[in-house]
Amino acid sequence: MDDQQFEINEPAVVADEIDGMAVIINLETGAYYSGSGCSASAWAALVAGAPTTELATALSVPHPVVAAFAAHLLGEGLVRPRSGATQPWSVAPAHGPLTLDRFDDLEDLLLLDPVHDVTEQGWPHREG
Amino acid sequence: MTTRLAALRGELEDQLGGLGRPSAVRSFSVAGVGVEVRVYGGLLADALLPAFDACPPLGGVEVPSVIHAWDHSATGTRMPAGVSALVRPGHNPRYVDGCNHLLIGEGVCALVTEGVQPTTAFFVVDDASTLPWFHRGSPLSLTLASVLGHRGRPFVHAACAGFPDRGGLLLAGRGGSGKSTTALRCLLAGWEYVGDDYVVLHPDDMSAHALYSTAKLAPLDLAADASLVPRAATLLPDPAHTDKTIANLWPAYRAQMPQSLPIRALVTPHVGSGTQTRWQRATAGRGLLALAPSTLIQLASTSAAQLPPLSRVARSVPSYDLELGSEPGGVVAALGELLEHAAS
Numbered sequence: 001m002d003d004q005q006f007e008i009n010e011p012a013v014v015a016d017e018i019d020g021m022a023v024i025i026n027l028e029t030g031a032y033y034s035g036s037g038c039s040a041s042a043w044a045a046l047v048a049g050a051p052t053t054e055l056a057t058a059l060s061v062p063h064p065v066v067a068a069f070a071a072h073l074l075g076e077g078l079v080r081p082r083s084g085a086t087q088p089w090s091v092a093p094a095h096g097p098l099t100l101d102r103f104d105d106l107e108d109l110l111l112l113d114p115v116h117d118v119t120e121q122g123w124p125h126r127e128g
Numbered sequence: 129m130t131t132r133l134a135a136l137r138g139e140l141e142d143q144l145g146g147l148g149r150p151s152a153v154r155s156f157s158v159a160g161v162g163v164e165v166r167v168y169g170g171l172l173a174d175a176l177l178p179a180f181d182a183c184p185p186l187g188g189v190e191v192p193s194v195i196h197a198w199d200h201s202a203t204g205t206r207m208p209a210g211v212s213a214l215v216r217p218g219h220n221p222r223y224v225d226g227c228n229h230l231l232i233g234e235g236v237c238a239l240v241t242e243g244v245q246p247t248t249a250f251f252v253v254d255d256a257s258t259l260p261w262f263h264r265g266s267p268l269s270l271t272l273a274s275v276l277g278h279r280g281r282p283f284v285h286a287a288c289a290g291f292p293d294r295g296g297l298l299l300a301g302r303g304g305s306g307k308s309t310t311a312l313r314c315l316l317a318g319w320e321y322v323g324d325d326y327v328v329l330h331p332d333d334m335s336a337h338a339l340y341s342t343a344k345l346a347p348l349d350l351a352a353d354a355s356l357v358p359r360a361a362t363l364l365p366d367p368a369h370t371d372k373t374i375a376n377l378w379p380a381y382r383a384q385m386p387q388s389l390p391i392r393a394l395v396t397p398h399v400g401s402g403t404q405t406r407w408q409r410a411t412a413g414r415g416l417l418a419l420a421p422s423t424l425i426q427l428a429s430t431s432a433a434q435l436p437p438l439s440r441v442a443r444s445v446p447s448y449d450l451e452l453g454s455e456p457g458g459v460v461a462a463l464g465e466l467l468e469h470a471a472s
Contacts, residue, residue, distance in 0.1 A: 021413025
């Protein structure tokens with residue numbers, strides 16, 4: 001994956017960083033995630049728009065590792081390619097693998113169906 | 129453009145116009161927000177309203193948000209065709225067109241129109257006699273979550289119990305984690321009880337407010353420990369013969385049912401394998417991980433704005449892990465120690 005920039009996939013995904021832990025919730029799938037240390041730092045920086053190459057340098061990890069982490073986030077639907085301006089970002093010194101724990105235990109709660117936005121083409125069709 | 133949801137609202141308003149006078153009206157205040165529930169159909173009123181018995185009546189001059197609820201079987205109406213076409217078996221779809229939010233469950237639909245004060249909502253069911261237990265134990269939960277959340281009073285999927293002088297423990301976790309049974313054990317041991325499944329958060333003073341006066345009793349818990357039945361409470365009728373017993377704690381336990389308690393700790397219970405109940409400090413992140421996903425997913429959140437209030441709880445009070453042991457007497461004692469620790 002070449003140098004890329006991302007943003008959080010709102011409104012389907014909400015997240016917060018607290019006490020060194022990133023808590024990420026996909027409201028469409030019911031899956032939620034947590035990551036600590038290096039993963040929490042990388043998450044915060046990536047959704048602020050940090051280019052993957054610069055983030056790799058800042059974290060002192062090889063770029064392919066950061067790129068694979070970003071690709072995983074993209075595959076889980078947690079981020080999307082960035083369309084807006086980059087926000088200020090920085091990373092605190094942190095250690096550990098770039099991984100997120102995924103939890104699926106709430107998926108059966110509501111058998112969630114994605115939110116369908118109403119368009120002029122009819123209903124229910126997702127807005128493109 | 130008139131959206132499909134706006135058209136659906138028009139259909140529901142037309143139905144409402146033909147219903148005449150409501151069978152029952154209940155006006156109450158929750159965390160300072162006024163709510164009025166107008167129910168058309170006696171059986172539906174019996175199903176929905178007892179759970180609000182402990183809510184204080186409306187005070188002041190605030191115009192309440194209004195929820196109109198009716199039962200097609202009793203009123204001779206039918207679910208609008210626009211809803212029937214959107215039922216997805218095995219799913220609870222949500223549809224949003226900006227200000228209108230539609231939630232569809234089995235035989236139930238709720239339409240909340242936000243952005244206009246006071247908020248107006250519709251809750252319609254096919255047949256009140258077949259309403260599942262959770263609509264009796266925590267009635268109108270998705271509708272009220274939307275109405276109250278819009279007024280800055282987020283619903284929280286958590287139990288709360290404590291004392292007026294020491295504050296309360298917010299017990300967070302998914303269904304089956306033990307929060308309801310734990311809250312009930314606290315009540316029966318003399319603690320004050322705010323709720324066993326949902327409470328309303330007042331972010332200004334970080335307090336948990338009561339909404340439902342009910343307690344849910346799972347058959348497995350009752351089989352294991354018959355003393356869990358709050359003997360003085362009224363058991364709500366369950367025509368649908370679903371798998372949980374709902375007890376209305378009001379007015380039998382009114383002396384132990386405050387309108388609110390300040391939150392002193394965020395506790396994540398889980399059922400352990402040993403006999404003893406143990407607790408330990410946890411990070412704020414673990415507390416948020418127990419509180420936020422369960423709340424936002426169960427309540428079908430569609431807004432990023434609903435996470436920050438939950439984060440503020442996790443940042444403001446200490447978090448704890450609670451491993452529930454099989455020895456019932458140890459649970460409340462351990463929680464008492466935990467509350468002391470949190471207050472120290």
